[in-house]
Amino acid sequence: MQDFGSAVWQALGLVASFDRDLLEIVLLSLRVSLTAVLAAGLVGLPLGAVLAVLRFPGSGLLVVLLNAMMGLPPVVVGLVLYLLLSHAGVLGPLNLLYTPTAMIVAQAVLVTPIIAALARQTVADIRGEYREQLQVLGVSRRTEVATLLWDARYSLLTAMVAGFGRAIAEVGAVIIVGGNINHVTRVMTTTIALETSKGNLALALGLGMILLSLTILVNAAVQGLRATAARTAYA
Amino acid sequence: MHEAAALPVSRRAEAEGAVRPLEGLGLRVERAGRVLLDIPELRMSGSEITALMGFNGSGKSLLLRVLAGLVQPDAGTVLWAGRPPGRERARRLGFVFQKPVLLRRSAAANIRYALKVAGFPRAEIAGRTEAALASAGLQGLAGSPARVLSGGEQQRLAVARALALEPEVLFLDEPTASLDPGSTLAIEALVAGARGRGTKIVLVTHDAGQARRLAQEILFLQQGRLVERASAGQFFTGPQSEAARAFLEGRIHI
Ligand SMILES: Nc1ncnc2c1ncn2[C@@H]1O[C@H](COP(=O)(O)OP(=O)(O)O)[C@@H](O)[C@H]1O
Numbered sequence: 334m335q336d337f338g339s340a341v342w343q344a345l346g347l348v349a350s351f352d353r354d355l356l357e358i359v360l361l362s363l364r365v366s367l368t369a370v371l372a373a374g375l376v377g378l379p380l381g382a383v384l385a386v387l388r389f390p391g392s393g394l395l396v397v398l399l400n401a402m403m404g405l406p407p408v409v410v411g412l413v414l415y416l417l418l419s420h421a422g423v424l425g426p427l428n429l430l431y432t433p434t435a436m437i438v439a440q441a442v443l444v445t446p447i448i449a450a451l452a453r454q455t456v457a458d459i460r461g462e463y464r465e466q467l468q469v470l471g472v473s474r475r476t477e478v479a480t481l482l483w484d485a486r487y488s489l490l491t492a493m494v495a496g497f498g499r500a501i502a503e504v505g506a507v508i509i510v511g512g513n514i515n516h517v518t519r520v521m522t523t524t525i526a527l528e529t530s531k532g533n534l535a536l537a538l539g540l541g542m543i544l545l546s547l548t549i550l551v552n553a554a555v556q557g558l559r560a561t562a563a564r565t566a567y568a
Numbered sequence: 569m570h571e572a573a574a575l576p577v578s579r580r581a582e583a584e585g586a587v588r589p590l591e592g593l594g595l596r597v598e599r600a601g602r603v604l605l606d607i608p609e610l611r612m613s614g615s616e617i618t619a620l621m622g623f624n625g626s627g628k629s630l631l632l633r634v635l636a637g638l639v640q641p642d643a644g645t646v647l648w649a650g651r652p653p654g655r656e657r658a659r660r661l662g663f664v665f666q667k668p669v670l671l672r673r674s675a676a677a678n679i680r681y682a683l684k685v686a687g688f689p690r691a692e693i694a695g696r697t698e699a700a701l702a703s704a705g706l707q708g709l710a711g712s713p714a715r716v717l718s719g720g721e722q723q724r725l726a727v728a729r730a731l732a733l734e735p736e737v738l739f740l741d742e743p744t745a746s747l748d749p750g751s752t753l754a755i756e757a758l759v760a761g762a763r764g765r766g767t768k769i770v771l772v773t774h775d776a777g778q779a780r781r782l783a784q785e786i787l788f789l790q791q792g793r794l795v796e797r798a799s800a801g802q803f804f805t806g807p808q809s810e811a812a813r814a815f816l817e818g819r820i821h822i
């Protein structure tokens with residue numbers, strides 16, 4: 334066990350030297366989480382918008398369910414996905430267990446309800462304002478959904494960022510379906526967990542710093558974008 | 569797009585079905601046991617300008633929404649050219665809300681959007697957008713975000729957007745209530761111009777001066793009932809109902 338001060342110094346050294354292993358882990362993390370968020374957005378944004386616009390039997394229940402699913406425990410998602418992807422599982426033949434693809438699926442499952450629920454709220458707010466005007470223009474349901482999604486685009490970025498934050502910070506699901514295999518499925522969070530348990534605090538701390546900086550950076554960028562949009566009345 | 573999209577406007581109206589005359593039969597709206605609207609019979613035809621007047625809360629906005637198909641009456645029916653309202657034919661109506669609802673896009677994009685949804689041919693959209701902006705004196709603001717425009721500019725844009733669709737009927741709900749005299753006259757000029765092109769106008773206004781300047785027919789509402797229907801000349805010289813007299817004299821009417 335190193336002392337904390339020297340671990341921090343060493344961590345800074347690792348980050349500053351663009352350590353190859355470190356870089357590989359960071360890039361895999363980004364690839365997995367960005368892909369997962371993109372996939373989740375592709376499903377979650379339209380789903381949220383449709384739930385904001387359409388009332389059908391069971392839609393209320395679906396919204397309650399969706400909101401509840403925002404808090405899905407990652408380890409449970411990991412476990413269920415593990416059972417599905419393992420040799421004996423329904424999806425076993427796909428041979429996806431312990432691959433980055435499995436991790437993408439796991440994170441997408443976790444993040445889709447978050448994006449959908451936030452999108453539903455955002456779109457519902459704009460719809461309150463637009464509904465009668467769109468009705469007077471004779472807009473179809475499909476066009477209404479598309480219009481609301483487009484006009485809410487800057488606010489929806491916030492939903493995407495919330496999803497990204499959840500995805501990139503998540504350990505429980507990716508460690509189960511990814512297996513934390515060196516050079517294959519090792520991402521920032523799983524590496525931090527592993528290296529900390531091994532007492533290798535420098536690498537863990539270095540990754541922690543990068544993870545934190547990335548999260549702050551992404552949030553700042555989106556907030557800046559939204560502020561600009563709000564100033565020009567596009568948000 | 570469906571077939572009607574490629575037709576010229578006059579034919580388009582036929583293809584989608586006309587909306588005039590507008591009729592209301594046995595219209596009744598109740599909320600929480602209160603009767604908000606109770607109008608046995610109302611028929612609006614011709615291409616004159618009809619002003620809906622009455623005290624605050626007399627049901628003017630509600631009646632406008634019911635006639636435009638935005639609010640379902642609890643009893644009675646609205647008929648557009650003899651048939652119940654439908655989404656396709658909603659495009660033959662224009663509606664300008666008291667507080668204009670503008671999309672989060674540029675002024676020009678707001679008009680383009682309406683034209684596109686209404687099924688105007690692609691090739692005509694740019695030209696019609698330009699003409700609509702110019703008619704409202706907004707050509708210099710085409711690229712500006714609609715929602716940073718001044719109140720007067722926003723309302724002019726909302727009227728221009730509605731008129732770009734060449735509606736058969738245009739509803740306006742107190743379109744100049746919060747505007748200065750200059751903007752008010754600009755809106756009135758747009759409305760009068762539309763009337764000249766054959767659009768039927770139904771205008772809610774508190775402003776007797778405005779009704780005098782624009783309207784040929786006055787409907788006076790009181791507590792959800794139509795208490796007076798008269799030509800403008802008749803209404804302003806000799807209103808028949810006590811409520812209308814009180815309204816015109818600026819008295820408080822209980
Ligand atoms: N959706 C609604 N639910 C309940 N009450 C309503 C609703 N819409 C209008 N009202 C009531 O109906 C009455 C008439 O409203 P409105 O048509 O806005 O009046 P006006 O436009 O003449 O000032 C008011 O008392 C208002 O509170």
Ligand SMILES: [Mg+2]
Pocket residue numbers: 628629630741
């Ligand atoms: Mg009103």
